Structure formats: C-alpha cells, structure tokens
Amino acid sequence: MKKMKLSTIYLFIVFVILYAPIFYLMFFSFNSGGKMYHFEQFTLDWYRELFHDTRLLIIVLNTVIIALLSSVISTILGVFGAIAIWYVRKNYQKSLLLSFNNVLIVSPDVIIGASFLIMFTVVGIKLGFTSVLLSHIAFSVPIVVIMVLPKLQEMSSSLIDAAQDLGAGRREILTKVILPYITPGIFAGFFMALTYSLDDFAVTFFVTGNGFSTLSVEIYSLARRGISLNINALSTLLFLFTIILVIGYYFIVTKRNGRAVGLGARK
Amino acid sequence: MSNQAIIRFEKVTKQYDEDPPVLNDVSFEMERGRFYTLLGPSGCGKTTILRLIAGLIEPTSGKIYIDGKLVNDVPANKRQVNTVFQDYALFPHLNVFENVAFGLRIKKLKKEEIKQKVREALRFVNLEGYENREIKEMSGGQRQRVAIARAIVNEPEVLLLDEPLSALDLKLRTEMQYELRELQQRLGITFVFVTHDQEEALAMSDEIFVLNNGVIQQRGTPTDIYDEPINRFVANFIGESNILKGRMIQDYLVEFAGKQFTCVDGGFNPNETVEIVIRPEDLEITPPEKGKIQVKVDSQLFRGVHYEICCYDQQGTEWIIHTTKKVNVGDDIGLYFEPEAIHVMRIGETEEEFDARLEAYHEQGVANEG
Numbered sequence A: 001m002k003k004m005k006l007s008t009i010y011l012f013i014v015f016v017i018l019y020a021p022i023f024y025l026m027f028f029s030f031n032s033g034g035k036m037y038h039f040e041q042f043t044l045d046w047y048r049e050l051f052h053d054t055r056l057l058i059i060v061l062n063t064v065i066i067a068l069l070s071s072v073i074s075t076i077l078g079v080f081g082a083i084a085i086w087y088v089r090k091n092y093q094k095s096l097l098l099s100f101n102n103v104l105i106v107s108p109d110v111i112i113g114a115s116f117l118i119m120f121t122v123v124g125i126k127l128g129f130t131s132v133l134l135s136h137i138a139f140s141v142p143i144v145v146i147m148v149l150p151k152l153q154e155m156s157s158s159l160i161d162a163a164q165d166l167g168a169g170r171r172e173i174l175t176k177v178i179l180p181y182i183t184p185g186i187f188a189g190f191f192m193a194l195t196y197s198l199d200d201f202a203v204t205f206f207v208t209g210n211g212f213s214t215l216s217v218e219i220y221s222l223a224r225r226g227i228s229l230n231i232n233a234l235s236t237l238l239f240l241f242t243i244i245l246v247i248g249y250y251f252i253v254t255k256r257n258g259r260a261v262g263l264g265a266r267k
Numbered sequence B: 001m002s003n004q005a006i007i008r009f010e011k012v013t014k015q016y017d018e019d020p021p022v023l024n025d026v027s028f029e030m031e032r033g034r035f036y037t038l039l040g041p042s043g044c045g046k047t048t049i050l051r052l053i054a055g056l057i058e059p060t061s062g063k064i065y066i067d068g069k070l071v072n073d074v075p076a077n078k079r080q081v082n083t084v085f086q087d088y089a090l091f092p093h094l095n096v097f098e099n100v101a102f103g104l105r106i107k108k109l110k111k112e113e114i115k116q117k118v119r120e121a122l123r124f125v126n127l128e129g130y131e132n133r134e135i136k137e138m139s140g141g142q143r144q145r146v147a148i149a150r151a152i153v154n155e156p157e158v159l160l161l162d163e164p165l166s167a168l169d170l171k172l173r174t175e176m177q178y179e180l181r182e183l184q185q186r187l188g189i190t191f192v193f194v195t196h197d198q199e200e201a202l203a204m205s206d207e208i209f210v211l212n213n214g215v216i217q218q219r220g221t222p223t224d225i226y227d228e229p230i231n232r233f234v235a236n237f238i239g240e241s242n243i244l245k246g247r248m249i250q251d252y253l254v255e256f257a258g259k260q261f262t263c264v265d266g267g268f269n270p271n272e273t274v275e276i277v278i279r280p281e282d283l284e285i286t287p288p289e290k291g292k293i294q295v296k297v298d299s300q301l302f303r304g305v306h307y308e309i310c311c312y313d314q315q316g317t318e319w320i321i322h323t324t325k326k327v328n329v330g331d332d333i334g335l336y337f338e339p340e341a342i343h344v345m346r347i348g349e350t351e352e353e354f355d356a357r358l359e360a361y362h363e364q365g366v367a368n369e370g
Helices: A002-028 A045-052 A054-087 A091-106 A109-123 A129-154 A157-165 A170-199 A202-207 A215-225 A229-264 B046-054 B096-106 B111-124 B140-152 B170-187 B198-204 B222-227 B232-237 B351-369
Strands: B007-014 B023-030 B035-039 B061-066 B081-084 B158-162 B190-195 B207-212 B215-220 B242-250 B253-256 B259-262 B272-278 B284-286 B293-302 B307-313 B318-323 B332-336 B343-346
Touching (some): A045 A229, A054 A091, A091 A129, A109 A202, A129 A202, B007 B046, B023 B215, B046 B061, B096 B111, B111 B140, B140 B170, B198 B222, B215 B222, B215 B351, B232 B242
Parallel strands (some): B035 B190, B081 B158
Antiparallel strands (some): B007 B061, B242 B253, B272 B343, B307 B318
C-alpha cells in the first residue's frame, strides 16, 4: 500500500515538472502587466492583439495547410511504402529497407534540414512553400511507414490466400482486404505525421525562405526580438489545439481497438 | 464426363530452393463427389498438395489438371475450387453476411441474388439469423461454419479443407465430423480434407491418402488401410500396432516369436524376411496353456473404453493388448489370435507392387479353392 502511494507521488511530481512551465506560460498570457512576473490583472488583450495580426493569421494558415497537405501525401506514400516492405520476401532485404526507414526517424532534424537546404539550392527549388512542404513530406513518410507496418505484420497471410481463393485479384485484395485491415494504423500514421509537421521547427527553419514562415519558426523569431506576451497567447492556443488533436486521436484509436481486441480473442 | 477425374496430378514435385522436395513426384487422381482425406504427420506434404490444387503455390515440375484442364498457369482466383482454411481466415472487418458474400461481390452478382445465395449458404451450415453478427462475436465452431458457408456459396467443384477441425475441442470436433460428412453427401461435390488425425480420417473418408516425406505411402478405403497397411509407417500411423520381425516359410505359413502360424497372406519368396502386424484389439487374453503365445504382463493402463496392457514374451518382444478384461501385473497369460489377424508386410514394397501381389495371390487362392 505504501509502495503504491510512493509511486503515485513520484508520478505526480514528474507531471508537475513537465507541465508546470506550460501552465506558467499559459497563466501569464492573461496578464495585463506585459511581463512574465508579477501578475497584475486578468486580460484577453494579448489574444485580441493576436487575432488582429493578419500576418500572424496567415502564418497559422500556412502552418495548417502545410501540416494537412504533407500528412495526407505522406500517409499515401507511407502506406504503399509499408506494403512494399511487407511484400519483400527475403528477410535481410526487409530489415535493410526497414533500417533505412528508421535511420531517417532517429537522425537529428538539424542534419535533415541542412541536407535539404543544400539539395534545394543545388536543384534550384525556391525556398518557401514548396520546399517546406517537400521536406515535411520527406520526414513524415518514415513515420507513417513505422506506424502502418506492425498492422500489416499482424495480419495473417491466410487472409490474402482466402481473398485470392474467393476470386479476388491483386487490386481487390488491396482495396477489400489489406487497406480495411490496416485502417487503424493508417489513422495513427496520419495523426503522427500531422503533429510532427505542426510542431516541426528545425527542418522548417532551414528550408523556409523569405516571406514564408510557420508558427514554430515565427514564435522563435518573436522570442528572439524580445519577450511579448503575444507569444504566450499564441503558445497557449497551440497547446490547446494539440490537446484537442490528441484527444481526437485517442477516441479514434480506442474505437478501432475495440475491434482489434475482439480479433485477438479469435484464436 | 462424370467418370473423368476432377483432379489429376501428374508427376508433381514441389521444392523450395535447395531444400529436399516437400512433394516428390506425386501422381494421383480424384473422382467427382467423393470424400478424400490427405493424412500424414506435419511436414509430410499434405498441405502442399492442397495449396497446389487451390493454386496458391505453383509446382516445381509436373502437371495439375482440374476437370480435365491443365491449370498450372491458372491463378487461384480463376480456379473453381474453394478452401476452408485452418485458422478460418475470416475477414475481421466484415460481418458474417459480408464474409460469405465476399466471393459473390467480386463476381459482381446482383444484390438480390447475393442476398438469396448467402442466406441459402448460411442455412446449409445452420447459421440462419446470424447475418449481422461480427466475426469476433462468434464462437470457434460458428466461425468454422461461416468459413464453410463462405466457401460453398461459390458453388465450387472441389472444396478443400485444411485441418479445419484442429482448433476445436474434442466434442465439437466429433460433431463437426458428422456434419462435414453429411454436408459432403448433400452437396455431392468432391471434398479434399487434410488432417494429421487418423481417427478423423478413418471416420469421414471415402478414400485416404497416407503421406510421408512428400510421397504417398498408400491410398485406399479406411478399412483397406487399417487392415492391410503397406509398411511399418502406415501401420504405426494408423491405429496402434504390434510390429514384429518374421519369416515367410511358404504361402499362408509364417514364423515369428519363435513359432509358426497359419495366415492368409501369400505371394512371397520362400523364407523371405517380413514384418508382421497384429492390431492390439485382435489379441485375446486366455489362460497360458490355451494361448498361441505365452507372455508376462508388465504394465496396465486404463484408457476409458479399454485397458492397454503391455506384455513381454520369452524372447523379450513387447506385445500391446487392448482389452476390456482386467489382468494383474506379473501374471502369465496366453494370447490368442485368428489367422486373419496376422498381416504380413514385405519390406520396402511400393504401393504398385503391393497391389499387384495382392491381386495375384487372391486369384491363386480362388483357383485353389476351385
């Protein structure tokens, strides 16, 4: 019993340490004093200012468009990539492909950003919307692959045999058996790609050009110029948005998992 | 047309890479409307035969005919056969109705027709009213039936069953054996049933193919195979046996366990070394002086329906007896058996040679009597 309590206290402390700075920041976004200490009065001025800043609103829009486009495209690419890896028969080829995929996930964003910058300059792609979109797609694809692949591996190969046995051709096997089966993985991959794209800073910072910016880059440059509680307001909104995404993702996953659990009981 | 074999294998070999072949130069024919069982231990090649018929794998060499047509290059989705898989392979994202309708939807049948056929198939397997159930809500036995309905709704000429009963408990398994047998008779199509369970094979089949190491060891009706196994492997695999070394003195006279006995086998060379099979249930316990062989009881196991008694004779040969009588360990008892209970096997004989010899001495026997 005592052990239980200790672990609960430990957990509580960890969460406090993790969340305290965020709540501190959110708290002062309502401060009329304009400083991060000494709370004077409750105000929504910073938020009002935020919503009158058309430049900032365009940046928000850019960020969302980039995130949605890149995650949709990378989900499509990633799903087919995962299926391709899954189809590879030889084990060493499979693990080689998978390693190539995983290296991209673990390698530092700075390196990926810098190398993309070099590539875009060499190829002659103007830095801006296209370059940011392309690089976001590039770092999202491996994430989708790694989210979808376990679902494929969990699928019994006799399902494919059965579909073939019942007259299904290659295309029907894909659309009527494989894709419906891995749908939870596809959703998970999509949401992962979306969040990665939304909060990416390092890669975007390298490949973005004049006149184009995303939220995280903008917050960074605002913070460099000097502290304004604008940033707090913006960060608060961003945080809330992320929370909503996470909750939405959770609901989709648990709903789907209800099915998956039933599957597990099959044997 | 109806006499023509529905499935024909001509010298079919299947080999993966450099490994020894899973299936080695196998030829056979299967007739329409019969219940065939492929029986053998795991890795004997029985599932390989099934997958070759289904078209899920291609033979390394040899020819496969279905309904008289060469199908080596016909992919699985174009063959008029359907399979019930070992793990049922039901689609978890579809309900019962959609699972059964899967093949019909691919054939793009009309909605009404699909509805009617699915309902009919579900009625055939006693699952009326389960159309809207999810697969995860069904029990093992029910899933089995859904899998069967999904296969037969396509009206295949051949239904392939890959150890479909192995995941069920004993009671349900026995029930399903009756149902499958009955289903086959009602449908009138060819069933090819794969199993490693010899009791299942004996109970259900018109004809059994016993396989080992990628070769068909023996084929025949259940009684043929049980009463006249061709070699040690078949005798051991199908039922329990006492297998003894022996010597054929002349036709109908064999020597084993240090004595000579009359038997009903012939067609051997004089003094040929042979193997003798006597089934444990053909041995009758008598007082020592009345038995053909005298043995000492070594151990006794209660098996429910019968006792399994293990004895040794003076030469130290082990004898297994199945009997409902109880004896005491350490007793001296006699064993009595009819000449018909002795089955003599020639060592290393192939199926063709076995059949030819059987035919020859049966004719001779008839001539002698006349």
